[in-house]
Amino acid sequence: MAREKRKFVCQECGYTTPKTLGRCPGCKSWQSFAEEVEALITPERHRGIGQVSREPEPISQVKASDVERHLTGMLEFDRVLGGGIVPGSVVLIGGDPGIGKSTLLLQASDALSRNYGEVLYVSGEESVSQTKLRATRLGVRSDTLYVLCENNLEQIEKHIEARKPKVVIIDSIQAVYLSSIQSAPGSVTQVRECTGHLLICAKNRNIPIFLVGHVTKEGTIAGPRILEHMVDTVLYFEGERHHIYRVLRSIKNRFGSTNEIGIFEMQNTGLVDVMNPSEIFLNDREEQVSGSVIVSSMEGTRPLLMEVQALVVPTNYSNPRNTATGVDRQRIALLIAVLNKRVGIDVGDADVFVNITGGLRVDEPGIDLGVLMAISSSHRDIPVDRQTVIIGEVGLGGEIRPVTHVDRRIQEAAKLGFKRAIFPEYNRKGLDIDIDIELVGVSDVYDSLGALL
Numbered sequence: 001m002a003r004e005k006r007k008f009v010c011q012e013c014g015y016t017t018p019k020t021l022g023r024c025p026g027c028k029s030w031q032s033f034a035e036e037v038e039a040l041i042t043p044e045r046h047r048g049i050g051q052v053s054r055e056p057e058p059i060s061q062v063k064a065s066d067v068e069r070h071l072t073g074m075l076e077f078d079r080v081l082g083g084g085i086v087p088g089s090v091v092l093i094g095g096d097p098g099i100g101k102s103t104l105l106l107q108a109s110d111a112l113s114r115n116y117g118e119v120l121y122v123s124g125e126e127s128v129s130q131t132k133l134r135a136t137r138l139g140v141r142s143d144t145l146y147v148l149c150e151n152n153l154e155q156i157e158k159h160i161e162a163r164k165p166k167v168v169i170i171d172s173i174q175a176v177y178l179s180s181i182q183s184a185p186g187s188v189t190q191v192r193e194c195t196g197h198l199l200i201c202a203k204n205r206n207i208p209i210f211l212v213g214h215v216t217k218e219g220t221i222a223g224p225r226i227l228e229h230m231v232d233t234v235l236y237f238e239g240e241r242h243h244i245y246r247v248l249r250s251i252k253n254r255f256g257s258t259n260e261i262g263i264f265e266m267q268n269t270g271l272v273d274v275m276n277p278s279e280i281f282l283n284d285r286e287e288q289v290s291g292s293v294i295v296s297s298m299e300g301t302r303p304l305l306m307e308v309q310a311l312v313v314p315t316n317y318s319n320p321r322n323t324a325t326g327v328d329r330q331r332i333a334l335l336i337a338v339l340n341k342r343v344g345i346d347v348g349d350a351d352v353f354v355n356i357t358g359g360l361r362v363d364e365p366g367i368d369l370g371v372l373m374a375i376s377s378s379h380r381d382i383p384v385d386r387q388t389v390i391i392g393e394v395g396l397g398g399e400i401r402p403v404t405h406v407d408r409r410i411q412e413a414a415k416l417g418f419k420r421a422i423f424p425e426y427n428r429k430g431l432d433i434d435i436d437i438e439l440v441g442v443s444d445v446y447d448s449l450g451a452l453l
Contacts, residue, residue: 008033012216014188014226036189037182070167070208073111076264076273077104080235080248080300082256085112085167088206089255090199092173092228094213094221095237100246100264100271101212104237105169106131107138107270112167113145120165124151124175124185138270151185153178153194157201165207170198172212173227186214195230228252239266243359245280246271250300260300278305278416281358287386291378294389294418295370296409297362303405303412305389306360308367310374311353320349326356327371328363335372335394342398343445347379366403368394369422372445373452382453389413390452391423398445402426407433422451 008020011034015026020033069084078084081091095101106121113119119142123131128149135141146163150156153176160168170176174186176194183189195211202209211231213221221227221234228234232254239246248262264271274280282294282305291310296303308327315321324332332354339345354371356362369392377384384390391409393401403409406427413421414437425441433439442448 006035006037009036009188011186011188014192034184034187036187070112070116072108073115074104074108074262074264074271074273075275076262077108077248080250080253080256080260080262081233082253082260085208086232086255087208088202089232090195090202090209090211090230091233091235092211092213092221092231093235093237094215096215099237099239100266101237102126102134102171103138104248104264104271105171105210105212106135106140109145109167109169110135110138110140110142113142116166118144118146118163118165119167119169120146120148120159120163121169121171122148122150122156122159122176123171124149125172137268151175151177153197157197160201160205160207164205167208167210168202169210170212172214173198174214191227192230195227199230238361240359245274245277245358245360247360257300261302261304278303278412281306281360282416288383290381290383291374292386293370293374293377293384294386294413295367296389296391296413297364297367298403298405298409299362299364303409304360305412305416306362307357308370308374309355309357310371310378312347312350312375312378313353315349315351317351321351322354323352324354326359326361327354327367331365331368332371334396335368336375338394338396338398338445339372339375343376343449345376345379347375350379365393365401366391366409368392369400369442369448373448376449376453380453384452385420387417387419388452389418389421390448391421392442392448393424394445400424400426400442400444400448407431410437410439411435413437422448 008017010024010032012029012032013027015024023030024032067086069086071078071084093101109119109121128147131147173191177185177190178193181189181193198209234252236249236251244266246264246266250258250260263274263277265274293308294305295308296305322329322332336347370390372394373390391403393403395401402424406423410421410433414435420438422440422442425443428441440451
């Protein structure tokens, strides 16, 4: 018999080494290596896993067929998935502990089982009775929703083969293991191999499979990075525990738009779709307060209006602090440098705090001008007109760069009652909007300050 080959694998990034190391050369994390037995590649191991071999075909002769998507009954969930669930797809959902991943999937399972047939919900972290307690609270009573408490992937595949469900949910992939691999559940090897088996199972049987994934302290999916490349769709469930709103964000989607978001409200009976998030996020806005402005961001295919708050105060430390919630802190430092160099407003001796209200996180540069104006407003203690929405990206030269879909952003602002829109002058070209709102084009930061403060 061949000797077992042992190796040490980083549980954060999957880096492999023949001996243990204190610090991982790949992700620089400490004490992250675990000993694993390298799985031997044998014919028996891969027998029957691959799909049936076919001859190559010219793409011009391939017949395209319309795929009927399964609807989850949750409009925001279907929006993020690209219009529903594609049969045979594998969807990975990650998020912080307790954020509501299991709640979301259990609610979706109830609607799917009622409309399309049997759904198999595999819980590797909770017993069947514990899952029933959550189902009772959410009002889930479908007779075609089957719950299974199992961690062994071989047994799970047998139940899938026997019941032939329309949808399968694995909660979570880190709790599932293959008995042929001598590694603990949740290890890099187990997660990769189990995902590969489930991927082939989904493609061969044309069954959509949802995988719940744990996240690391940095907020990324735990396990090897290849996990996100293997699946068809990667979704992140985000939100602050102290806020009632949750955001489902699409990072990768082979069957729909990426960077799409769905917004839910967490209630006692479960998650509820938020159909007009802009109006909700602006409801509790204070009137005429310095450092508060309204910006417009494109989240996937939908414009979203939100409030940016900034607070500039004298520092009590030798090194001033820049603190940001919901926006990149490095971007805040860049905007402060532009404000100092191009306009002459120096806030280098003050603490700067920036916050996106509602617990949202925004990465789009189209809110740069709004963040910069909020900092300037707080520094000068001059309020910005509450009926004005600000749109634009700020360049290093102080210029206001154009943004995409400015017409849809302005239309959303007008629908919510805003009377004035500050946007890049370049976006005036070809802009055809027949709505009652004042349009002010600006080309640099000086123009913006003159129009607002």
